[in-house]
Amino acid sequence: MKKVLREILSTSLYLLGVxxxxxxxxxxxxQRTQVQGSSMEPKLSTEDNLIVDKISYRFHEPERxxxxxxxxxxxxxxxxxxxxxGLPGExxxxxxxxxxxxxxxxxEEAYGKEIILNPGRAYExxxxxxxxxxxxxxxxxxxxxxxxxxxGNIKRENIIGRAWLRIWPFDKFGLIKxx
Numbered sequence: 001m002k003k004v005l006r007e008i009l010s011t012s013l014y015l016l017g018v019x020x021x022x023x024x025x026x027x028x029x030x031q032r033t034q035v036q037g038s039s040m041e042p043k044l045s046t047e048d049n050l051i052v053d054k055i056s057y058r059f060h061e062p063e064r065x066x067x068x069x070x071x072x073x074x075x076x077x078x079x080x081x082x083x084x085x086g087l088p089g090e091x092x093x094x095x096x097x098x099x100x101x102x103x104x105x106x107x108e109e110a111y112g113k114e115i116i117l118n119p120g121r122a123y124e125x126x127x128x129x130x131x132x133x134x135x136x137x138x139x140x141x142x143x144x145x146x147x148x149x150x151x152g153n154i155k156r157e158n159i160i161g162r163a164w165l166r167i168w169p170f171d172k173f174g175l176i177k178x179x
Contacts, residue, residue, distance in 0.1 A: 031160075032167070033069055033079060039137030039144065040067070040081055041113060043176075049168035050081075050176070054161035062133060062156070063087075065111065066178050067163040070135075070154050081163060082145050083111055083178075086134030088156070092126045094119035094147070100136075112140045120147025131156040 035048040044050070044067070052069050062068060064084055072078040085100060085107065086092035093101040098116035100107040118141065126146075128134060132153040137143025145151055163176045 033081070035081060038142055039139050040083070041139045041142075043067070043111070043138050044081065044163070044166075047168070048166055048172070050163050051165040051167060052161040053164035056162060057159065062159060062162070063178075065109065067176060068133075068135065068154075069160045069163065070158045071160070072151070074150055079160065080135075080144075080151065082135035082137050082143070084133050085109075085136050085146070086126070086128050088128055088130045088132055090128050090134075092122055092128065092134045092146075093124065094122040098140075111138045112136075113138055114141055116140045118147070121149055121152075122147050126153070128153055133159070 031052050031054060033050050033052055035044045035046055035050065037046060062084055064087055066084045067081060068084060069079050069081050072080050086102060091101075091103050094116055095101060098119075100109070100112075100116070100122075122134075126134060132155060134146040135151075135154055136145045136147070146153055162178075165175055166172050
């Protein structure tokens with residue numbers, strides 16, 4: 001009888017340890033998310049399943065062109081995935097030709113799928129605070145991003161993490177290259 005009780009206690013402690021480890025990984029290390037919509041095409045597509053790295057930004061700040069996940073403020077349990085374009089303290093503007101300007105200079109990048117037709121609120125210069133980021137989807141003319149007042153600038157504290165690994169579909173499995 002003692003042996004059975006000891007075995008039950010041992011198994012229960014083992015399962016409790018596994019559950020605690022899973023909880024810690026999900027809340028502090030990484031989480032799965034699914035892409036909905038075409039705003040990040042061609043890099044990411046609808047139904048892509050990703051693992052979001054939640055730990056690396058504890059050791060360094062987000063960088064330009066990182067693909068990040070953050071909550072959409074208007075809908076509970078809705079998360080956006082976008083690319084960082086503007087960094088804290090910078091001024092972002094999109095000119096009439098569709099060029100992204102950072103502190104008055106054209107940003108050299110090749111992530112945008114097409115020429116930007118609607119600069120949105122970035123038609124006027126947007127000054128980012130010391131804890132704010134300006135984000136955009138790669139599919140620039142089909143993306144609700146920092147150009148839209150509903151999204152606006154993203155506060156550092158609202159960044160959940162960085163897209164790290166595509167786990168589905170299997171034929172696209174692998175690390176996500178940000179640059």
